[in-house]
Amino acid sequence: MRSFLLLFFLFPVISAAEPATVIRATELKREPATDAAPVAQLPEGTAVDALERKSGWTRVKAPAGEGWVKMLALRYGGPGAAKQGDSGVTQLFNVARTGSSGTQVTTGVRGLDDKQLANAQPNPGELAKMKGFAADRTAAAGFASKGKLSAVKVDYPAQ
Amino acid sequence: MSRAMRIVPAVIATATLAAVLLMAAPAQAQFRLPNLDVNRLVDSVKNVSKAAKEIDEPEEIAIGRDVAARLLGAAPLASDARMQRYVNNVGRWLASQTERPDLPWQFGVLEAPELNAFAVPGGTIFITRGLLEKMSSEAELAGVLAHEIVHVLRKHHLKAIQKGALASLGGEAAALALKNTRSDARDKLVSFGTEMYARGLDKGDELEADRLGVVVAARAGYDAYGLPTVLQSLQAMNAQDSGLALMFKTHPAPAERLDALHAMQATLDRYSSQPQLTGRFATEVRAAR
Numbered sequence: 001m002r003s004f005l006l007l008f009f010l011f012p013v014i015s016a017a018e019p020a021t022v023i024r025a026t027e028l029k030r031e032p033a034t035d036a037a038p039v040a041q042l043p044e045g046t047a048v049d050a051l052e053r054k055s056g057w058t059r060v061k062a063p064a065g066e067g068w069v070k071m072l073a074l075r076y077g078g079p080g081a082a083k084q085g086d087s088g089v090t091q092l093f094n095v096a097r098t099g100s101s102g103t104q105v106t107t108g109v110r111g112l113d114d115k116q117l118a119n120a121q122p123n124p125g126e127l128a129k130m131k132g133f134a135a136d137r138t139a140a141a142g143f144a145s146k147g148k149l150s151a152v153k154v155d156y157p158a159q
Numbered sequence: 160m161s162r163a164m165r166i167v168p169a170v171i172a173t174a175t176l177a178a179v180l181l182m183a184a185p186a187q188a189q190f191r192l193p194n195l196d197v198n199r200l201v202d203s204v205k206n207v208s209k210a211a212k213e214i215d216e217p218e219e220i221a222i223g224r225d226v227a228a229r230l231l232g233a234a235p236l237a238s239d240a241r242m243q244r245y246v247n248n249v250g251r252w253l254a255s256q257t258e259r260p261d262l263p264w265q266f267g268v269l270e271a272p273e274l275n276a277f278a279v280p281g282g283t284i285f286i287t288r289g290l291l292e293k294m295s296s297e298a299e300l301a302g303v304l305a306h307e308i309v310h311v312l313r314k315h316h317l318k319a320i321q322k323g324a325l326a327s328l329g330g331e332a333a334a335l336a337l338k339n340t341r342s343d344a345r346d347k348l349v350s351f352g353t354e355m356y357a358r359g360l361d362k363g364d365e366l367e368a369d370r371l372g373v374v375v376a377a378r379a380g381y382d383a384y385g386l387p388t389v390l391q392s393l394q395a396m397n398a399q400d401s402g403l404a405l406m407f408k409t410h411p412a413p414a415e416r417l418d419a420l421h422a423m424q425a426t427l428d429r430y431s432s433q434p435q436l437t438g439r440f441a442t443e444v445r446a447a448r
Contacts, residue, residue, distance in 0.1 A: 018395060023418075034428065053391075055431045056384045071387060072421050075414055076395035112234040112271035112287060113405055114357035120233035122349075127228045130236060130283075133243040134265040140251035147297070147436050149380035151256055154430065156374050157423065 017049035017061065020074045028067040032057035040064035050074060214337060216281075219317055220263060221340060222352065223281030226320075229353040230277060230285060234269040237288045243268055245443035249297060250284055250304045256378040259312055266304065274393065275406045276303050277356050278310035280317040289402055291444055293392055297436035300444075301379060302386030306372035313371075315364040320352040327351065359409030366411065366419045373423050377430035384431050390416050 022042045029036040032054045040062065042048070048060040048069075057068045135143070144151075214222070236243065243266075250266035262282035274290040284307045286300075294300055310316060324333035328344055336344035359365075369386060377383040394413035396403060410416070420427070 053388065055382050055435070056387075056427055070424075071384065071391060072417060072424060072427075074391075075417070076391065112269060112273050112275065114354075114408075116233040117230070117357045118350075118354050120229045120353055122225070122228035123232040123235065124228050126231035126235050127224065130227075130231070130243075130265055130267045133240065133247050133267070134263070135244065135247040135251040137251060137255050137260065140248050140255060143248035144252045144380065147439055148434060149252070149436075151380060152378055152430070152433075154374050154377045154426065156371055157426070 017051055018076055020048050020050040020058075020060065020076050022046040022048060022062075022069065022073055023075050024073050026069050026073040028060070028062055028064060028069055029057075030067055032059070032068040036068070039067040042069065048074070050076065214317060214321060216262075218337060219314070220281035222317070222320065222337070222348070223279045223283050225340070225345070225349040226352040227279045227283040227285075229349055230269075230279065230356065231267070233353070234271040234287070237268040237270040239268075242291075242444055246286065246291075246300070246304075249300055250308070253301055253305050253375055253379045254282070254308055256375055257308060257312055262311070264308075273402045273405060276307050278307035278316060280311065280314065280320070282311055284308065284311070290389075294389060294444075295437060295440065296382075296385065296388075297440040298376070298382040298385035298434065299389050300385070300440065301376045301381040302372060302384075303389055305375035305379070306368045306386055308375055309368040309371040310360070310364070313364070313367065315360050315368070316352070316355060319355055319360060320348065323351050323355065324348050357405065357409065362411050366416065369416055369420055370423055373420065373426060377426060377433070380433050382431055382433045382435045383427045383429075385435070387417060387420055387427065390420070 022044060025044050026042050028039040028042050030039055031037070042062055042064065046062060048062045051059045051061060051066075053059075053071065054068075056071050058071050058074055059066070059068050060074070062069075246268055247266045251264050254260060254262070254264045259282070264282040264284070266284045266286070268291055269285050269287045271287040272289045273287055274293055276284070276286040276290060278284055284304060286303060286307075290303065291300065294303075321333070321337070324336055328336060328347060332344045333348070335342055336348035339345055369390075372386055373383050376385055390413045393403065393406075394417065398407060398412075411419075
């Protein structure tokens with residue numbers, strides 16, 4: 001039972017094979033790198049199973065074999081296959097919000113949809129609280145260096 | 160209040176008067192209005208479009224504060240203080256790499272299961288807990304926050320609010336609403352500004368925020384693929400998912416945004432080996448669940 005539960009939780013992390021389509025002709029590579037050896041050339045429209053992602057690369061199982069393709073060359077969903085199902089988050093919350101009687105119950109959690117935006121009243125207390133969480137530039141720079149992030153100069157693209 | 164902002168209502172009032180007088184030209188002739196300085200009026204009409212473009216920074220911040228308070232009325236902050244501080248550190252570090260590093264930047268995680276993020280004029284950024292929990296690295300969070308930061312840098316919402324105010328309230332009331340924080344017109348302006356998050360921006364603004372957001376995240380030292388990774392996660396979800404309804408209504412489809420980001424492939428690849436910080440993200444966000 002315990003190992004079954006463990007598997008259940010690990011499954012999404014390992015990531016299930018996800019049907020995807022190659023949207024432009026692309027090279028299937030042995031490793032997730034531009035200079036890696038090619039496995040095969042995948043034509044536009046190839047149906048693959050996406051297995052895992054690594055930065056700009058996705059490992060896929062293609063008819064021609066397994067390897068890595070550029071992430072931007074892939075779109076999820078088989079050709080024309082709409083995905084069924086719902087993450088269920090909002091239904092869950094809606095049930096909590098309305099209860100079986102259909103009247104509003106207090107859960108402290110509300111969804112965020114256009115009706116709520118239209119009817120929103122100012123909440124200055126939350127605004128003040130938010131200000132209290134703000135970081136100044138120096139603190140943020142310290143946080144960045146702890147994560148070994150270094151600023152680099154990158155130009156905006158020409159418009 | 161800057162001199163420019165004090166001048167706006169006067170200029171708009173004069174221009175409105177000028178417009179009324181121009182439309183009522185025959186009446187003007189009939190009643191022979193004395194001492195009408197046509198040259199001055201023409202100048203004022205020229206100034207009105209110029210003045211309407213110049214909401215100064217303190218005004219932008221004040222409008223943003225009012226809109227942010229409304230958004231927090233729609234959904235409160237998530238209660239986890241550690242997660243809130245973490246998101247503020249990531250966001251402020253990103254904002255420090257931009258042309259507006261010293262705005263009063265603040266970042267808030269909204270307690271909402273939907274997947275969305277909002278940029279408010281003057282440097283306030285919101286992300287929903289639903290979207291945050293869909294992510295798996297700090298680079299992904301950085302990608303989304305950088306997209307929102309660009310909306311603020313380029314004043315996308317501010318310009319839309321201003322345009323909407325001019326169209327719906329008229330020049331004079333719009334000027335009053337932008338200047339006077341305690342007026343009925345101001346309430347209308349702020350309501351309009353809040354509802355704008357249910358209507359969305361121009362598609363061009365969203366795609367610009369994607370392109371430049373990639374650059375801001377790369378400047379801050381993150382794997383530049385953070386934003387495309389989130390877009391791909393969204394694209395892999397069922398488009399009918401109720402948690403995506405508002406985001407899909409107000410943004411181009413993820414597949415279209417990914418197509419447009421193909422133009423940034425060189426930048427994305429050049430900065431793809433920078434840190435993703437999955438471990439820190441897991442500790443700071445997932446531990447908060």
